[in-house]
Structures are given as structure tokens and as C-alpha cells.
Amino acid sequence: MAGLYFEDFEPGNVYRHEVTRTVTLADSIQFACLCMETEPTYIDEDWAKRNGRHGRIEVYPYYALAIVMAVQVTELTQGTTLGNLAMGGITFPHPVFPGDSLRGQTTILGKTVSKSKADRGVVEFFHEGFNQEGKLIASCMRKGMMLRRHPRV
Template sequence: MRYFEDLAVGETASFGRYEVTREEVLDFARRYDPQPFHLSDEGAAATHFGRLAASGWHSCAMAMAMLVEQMKATPTASLGAGGVDELRWLKPVHPGDTLRCQTELIDKRASASKPDVGFMRQRLTMFNQRDEPVMSFIANALIRRRASGEGTAPAA
């Protein structure tokens, strides 16, 4: 388990593999973002997308799915999130794309009022199979601090 004290500003991680399917793009769009360019090839052809494109909100959900799998593989003492800053959809995501993520810890600080809580800001960038960034955001997360007197994790 990684705690606040185990994390270093500047550390990066690359992870995930998510294959985007046409069925998933259409299902998400029908349910949550029913705009023509997310619902049909014809609707997308009439726009700058040119072909069926996933909703940006679907892209966020796909990034979250990869992030949760990474948290399972490398457990951290997460206490949830406090929001997202600077969300950018940089390129369309299309059926047939294969996505991956990279994170960088850009800031961390201990809570002034809760001794067992730390805050961290982490930039997540999602890439397609051509290594083109398709989305980025800064996640504001809460993470548990070690109890006083508890040792640190062994060096990796």
C-alpha cells in the first residue's frame, strides 16, 4: 500500500490498454450524450469529426476504468477525489482506437486540519495507438497519511 509519504512529486506511471468498440461508443452516446456525431457515421460525416467519435465524457469514463485497474495493481491509500481541473479533449477518440494512460504527480501537500489526510494533484494524459494525446486533466485526490510512528514503505 502506498501512502502520501511514499509519493514523490515528478513521479510518473504509464498503464492501461483500452480497446474502443463501436457498440460501446453508440451505447454510451444513446444513454448520455445523444449528439449526431456520437450516434451515426452520417451524423459524424457532417462535422469536423468525419466519422463516428466517442463522447468526451465517454473518454473520461474509459480513462477512469484504466485508472481503477492501475489502483488495483498498485494499491494506494486513496480517500477519493476532490475534482478535476483543466479537462481537455485534444483529439477525437474513434471506434478501433486503443488507449493508454500516463500520470505525473505534479503537487502534494498535507492537510492543515486533518493529520491523516494528504492532497495530491496528478496530471493524467490519455494516448491513442499512435501515441497522440487525446485527453488530459488534472485530478485532485485525497490520500491517507501514515499514522505517526508507522514506518515508510521499502524502496522499490
């Protein structure tokens, strides 16, 4: 499925994404290690059991955020994003554990037509991730450069 164009996004629209993903311990550790994360809370099961704040290993939060950011692509932005311009306001209000199933939701905050290039505009997205119990596990704001369907002349 192709992504939506700049014109398709309306501030206030909320998209609950259909794709969900169960997080595995192996995926989380691999992602954390690829990012050079050395915090034992995310990579050492024995340490986390003995010393962790929840008594068990946690999923690396940036891996959970990556899933939340990725599940929107096939529904919203595949093939119509020219690039990500900014990310901010990242929060991790609830930990993720191996075996949790994550889903995402995106709210459109705003959009601006490019003043310098007629074929594009900037859309501001608010991405949220939830676990299988509906608890918010991550959120962030993102600005993406999106193609226009009908560029102005």
C-alpha cells in the first residue's frame, strides 16, 4: 500500500495502526548491542533479576520506540516520505518487557506547505505506542517532509 500524500493529512486525524509486534528478548538485546548500549537493565538478564527496578530484564526503550515509529509506515508514509526533519518530546512512561505486544497510533498535529519547493510539505506527527494492556509505553513528535500529490505551480 502506498503512503499518504501531504494533502491527505489533516490536523486532528488519528490513525490506530493495525500492525502489532510481540517483542522478543533476543531482538531487544541485539538492537541494544547494535546501538552500543551497555546498561545491564537491557542486556543482562541475571543482573536485571538481582538489581533491576522491576526485578527482570526490560526491553531497550529505543527498540520499542523504533517499532512504534515503524508500524505506521505501511499505512501512512511508505513511498511518500522524503525524509525525517526532527524528532522530540520523547517519553517512555511505562517499561516494556519481553513478550509484550506493541501497537502504535499516530495523530496529525499540523502541516505546512514548503515555501521553496512546490512538490513537498512538512507534516507534524505525534506517535504513541501501547502494550497489550493499553498502557502507553512510548511517545514522540516527528516532523516529516512529505510529497504533495498536486504541487502548486
